[in-house]
Amino acid sequence: MKILVCIKQVPDSAQIRVHPVTNTIMRQGVPTIINPYDLFSLEEALRLRDKFGGEVTVLTMGPPMAAESLRKALAIGTDRAVLLTDRFFAGSDTLATTYALAQAIRKIEQTFGKQDIVFTGKQTIDGDTAQVGPGIAKRLGLLQLTYVSKLVECDPDKGEVVVERRAEGGVQVLKTAMPCLITMIEGSNEVRRGAFNDALRAARAEIVTWSAKDAEIQDLSKCGLKGSPTIVKKVFAPQPRSEKAAFVEPGKTAGDSAEALIVSIFARHPALEADMTKLASGL
Amino acid sequence: MSPTPPPATRASAKKELPEHFRDYKHVWVFVELERGDVHPVSWELLGEGRKLADKLGVELGAVVLGGPGDATKEAAAEAFCYGADVAYLVEHPVLADYRNESYAKAMTQLVNAHKPEILLLGATTLGRDLAGSVATTLLTGLTADCTELAVDADGSLAATRPTFGGSLLCTIYTLNYRPQMATMRPRVMPMPERVADRVGRVVTFTPDLNEDEIITKLLRFIPDRDSNKSNLAFADVVVAGGMGLQSAENFQLVKNLASVLGAEFGCSRPVVQKGWVTSDRQIGQTGKTIRPKLYIAAGISGAIQHRVGVEGADCIVAINTDKNAPIFDFAHIGIATDAIRLLPALTEAFRARLSPHQRDRLAG
Ligand SMILES: Cc1cc2nc3c(=O)[nH]c(=O)nc-3n(C[C@H](O)[C@H](O)[C@H](O)COP(=O)(O)OP(=O)(O)OC[C@H]3O[C@@H](n4cnc5c(N)ncnc54)[C@H](O)[C@@H]3O)c2cc1C
Ligand SMILES: Nc1ncnc2c1ncn2[C@@H]1O[C@H](COP(=O)(O)O)[C@@H](O)[C@H]1O
Numbered sequence: 001m002k003i004l005v006c007i008k009q010v011p012d013s014a015q016i017r018v019h020p021v022t023n024t025i026m027r028q029g030v031p032t033i034i035n036p037y038d039l040f041s042l043e044e045a046l047r048l049r050d051k052f053g054g055e056v057t058v059l060t061m062g063p064p065m066a067a068e069s070l071r072k073a074l075a076i077g078t079d080r081a082v083l084l085t086d087r088f089f090a091g092s093d094t095l096a097t098t099y100a101l102a103q104a105i106r107k108i109e110q111t112f113g114k115q116d117i118v119f120t121g122k123q124t125i126d127g128d129t130a131q132v133g134p135g136i137a138k139r140l141g142l143l144q145l146t147y148v149s150k151l152v153e154c155d156p157d158k159g160e161v162v163v164e165r166r167a168e169g170g171v172q173v174l175k176t177a178m179p180c181l182i183t184m185i186e187g188s189n190e191v192r193r194g195a196f197n198d199a200l201r202a203a204r205a206e207i208v209t210w211s212a213k214d215a216e217i218q219d220l221s222k223c224g225l226k227g228s229p230t231i232v233k234k235v236f237a238p239q240p241r242s243e244k245a246a247f248v249e250p251g252k253t254a255g256d257s258a259e260a261l262i263v264s265i266f267a268r269h270p271a272l273e274a275d276m277t278k279l280a281s282g283l
Numbered sequence: 284m285s286p287t288p289p290p291a292t293r294a295s296a297k298k299e300l301p302e303h304f305r306d307y308k309h310v311w312v313f314v315e316l317e318r319g320d321v322h323p324v325s326w327e328l329l330g331e332g333r334k335l336a337d338k339l340g341v342e343l344g345a346v347v348l349g350g351p352g353d354a355t356k357e358a359a360a361e362a363f364c365y366g367a368d369v370a371y372l373v374e375h376p377v378l379a380d381y382r383n384e385s386y387a388k389a390m391t392q393l394v395n396a397h398k399p400e401i402l403l404l405g406a407t408t409l410g411r412d413l414a415g416s417v418a419t420t421l422l423t424g425l426t427a428d429c430t431e432l433a434v435d436a437d438g439s440l441a442a443t444r445p446t447f448g449g450s451l452l453c454t455i456y457t458l459n460y461r462p463q464m465a466t467m468r469p470r471v472m473p474m475p476e477r478v479a480d481r482v483g484r485v486v487t488f489t490p491d492l493n494e495d496e497i498i499t500k501l502l503r504f505i506p507d508r509d510s511n512k513s514n515l516a517f518a519d520v521v522v523a524g525g526m527g528l529q530s531a532e533n534f535q536l537v538k539n540l541a542s543v544l545g546a547e548f549g550c551s552r553p554v555v556q557k558g559w560v561t562s563d564r565q566i567g568q569t570g571k572t573i574r575p576k577l578y579i580a581a582g583i584s585g586a587i588q589h590r591v592g593v594e595g596a597d598c599i600v601a602i603n604t605d606k607n608a609p610i611f612d613f614a615h616i617g618i619a620t621d622a623i624r625l626l627p628a629l630t631e632a633f634r635a636r637l638s639p640h641q642r643d644r645l646a647g
Contacts, residue, residue: 129427134415144383146412170506176499189594229424229460243619254628271599279545280637
């Protein structure tokens with residue numbers, strides 16, 4: 001099987017701080033990581049390869065330093081890595097991103113063969129839109145399976161897959177045909193640690209690096225800022241609440257503190273007491 | 284002397300809307316009907332959509348896709364009660380269950396036929412799955428996971444959403460393309476009032492669909508067995524615990540208090556990562572958004588990603604040993620003390636205060 005996985009290098013948002021005075025993001029020194037959700041998709045791809053043979057290619061679009069993430073992916077066992085990098089892609093929104101990635105996937109298929117499954121992450125932690133997967137699927141005419149919690153069956157000979165997909169009130173069991181695009185949800189598998197050999201290989205591996213021209217992306221008006229229908233007009237910090245919490249002084253015992261707290265809650269929201277009495281008695 | 288031109292602002296990025304988009308009018312809300320039930324976010328969106336439509340002076344349309352039958356028609360009728368002027372009723376056997384292929388086709392056909400200027404969907408697994416396909420087919424902009432919608436002075440949709448893990452907000456426009464699409468997080472907006480006798484116009488639409496052409500088949504649907512139990516997003520009272528509880532055993536104290544209050548319990552993300560609690564209980568940006576009347580947070584620091592999920596609560600009570608913890612910046616009532624000691628006492632004190640005996644005494 002040939003499987004392609006789209007990954008994105010993202011700033012580790014747990015470590016992003018907003019400058020208290022200027023309200024701008026302080027990016028300095030914020031480490032970058034592979035988007036955590038992409039790892040569940042990558043793991044699933046590697047498992048399929050281990051089972052059926054074939055190869056897994058990872059693809060990312062980003063600045064040259066995104067090669068670091070590709071190397072990390074190689075180090076856990078990916079066979080090939082492709083970096084799509086060009087200043088024409090700067091400022092891409094999801095529509096422009098899916099245009100460039102879909103073109104690059106076409107080029108990958110020309111160069112390295114037809115892909116049976118394309119995986120993307122459920123969503124990124126910086127863009128957080130969960131749209132790039134569906135966008136790629138639409139552009140390439142792939143059947144789309146998002147929020148997959150389990151790959152139940154995969155039959156490369158028949159070209160069929162059966163998955164469990166998380167819906168709002170339950171789980172859909174869906175059967176579809178390859179080629180298809182799948183996004184896995186978190187916790188659907190345990191991401192492997194790379195083998196020592198893979199780490200060695202990754203350090204030396206060549207990363208296929210393509211500009212827009214290399215990937216035969218002709219229509220540059222569909223890329224970057226130009227190709228993005230959405231415009232970010234304003235970025236701002238959430239409005240801080242003007243008043244701090246009213247503090248209840250802890251009492252001598254925990255019991256005293258509890259009493260004081262309850263008095264304070266009901267003093268502030270008198271209607272709550274009746275509501276909560278009902279709720280507590282299961283009415 | 285010629286008047287000085289207004290200073291160039293970023294808004295001057297606005298070009299003229301291309302001719303072929305000029306006849307795109309009205310605000311649409313996609314009514315998410317799955318297995319006979321409408322997802323409440325659809326009604327929340329109709330409430331928001333109503334405000335946008337009034338400001339623009341246009342109609343509010345509700346889009347109902349489903350299999351032929353009562354549930355689909357009832358959903359359309361219900362949409363009027365929540366503010367829709369028109370219901371676009373799209374009934375077809377192929378639409379009986381949600382599948383991306385058939386829904387994306389029907390939705391795109393409907394948009395091309397009736398041309399809305401704004402199209403809103405819930406940011407649910409269904410809404411996000413559908414919106415991305417529709418927007419890419421229509422080659423228009425889509426702003427995902429919004430927490431606020433408005434129309435600005437020149438009638439453009441201003442969609443605000445968290446970015447960078449919730450540390451910042453950004454406002455996004457789709458100026459030169461139509462429809463302007465957005466998905467909205469459930470529970471961020473209040474439920475609008477239901478007006479029982481409100482009616483509207485039904486427009487039926489027959490999509491060009493054929494089951495033979497739809498490759499994906501639904502083999503089975505496994506309903507969440509405990510879905511009526513874990514009702515976190517809609518609970519009136521929620522008690523949650525964070526890393527301050529220090530162990531899975533201590534987390535039981537949170538469950539005990541919740542149980543005495545008849546409340547739901549929840550937690551911060553690291554608690555899920557530690558495996559103390561299952562992920563359906565996580566509150567925050569990558570978990571559930573809640574809007575309870577009372578939210579009690581024990582041993583939770585109040586990181587921005589947690590905060591965005593709880594800000595809609597009427598009363599937030601925080602218990603944290605560190606009086607400088609960020610949670611006290613947005614809690615209404617705080618107590619700087621050890622939650623592990625306070626929780627059992629609080630459970631007992633609430634039990635006594637809320638007991639039926641106590642209630643009789645209050646009544647008498
Ligand atoms: C992309 C992304 C998404 C995220 N999404 C979410 C999300 O959806 N929900 C979420 O919650 N987090 C989310 N997080 C994580 C978030 O940034 C915080 O790390 C997390 O909320 C912290 O959890 P906590 O408050 O339980 O733990 P900590 O930050 O460790 O805080 C523990 C608190 O307990 C207090 N404490 C210690 N001992 C006691 C005691 N005995 N009694 C009382 N208080 C005590 C401490 O003073 C401290 O304030 C996300 C992070 C990222 C990067
Ligand atoms: N620049 C990119 N390069 C490669 N893959 C991407 C890129 N942006 C998004 N993706 C993929 O699309 C998924 C969804 O991203 P998003 O729509 O931004 O939430 C991610 O998890 C990645 O798998």
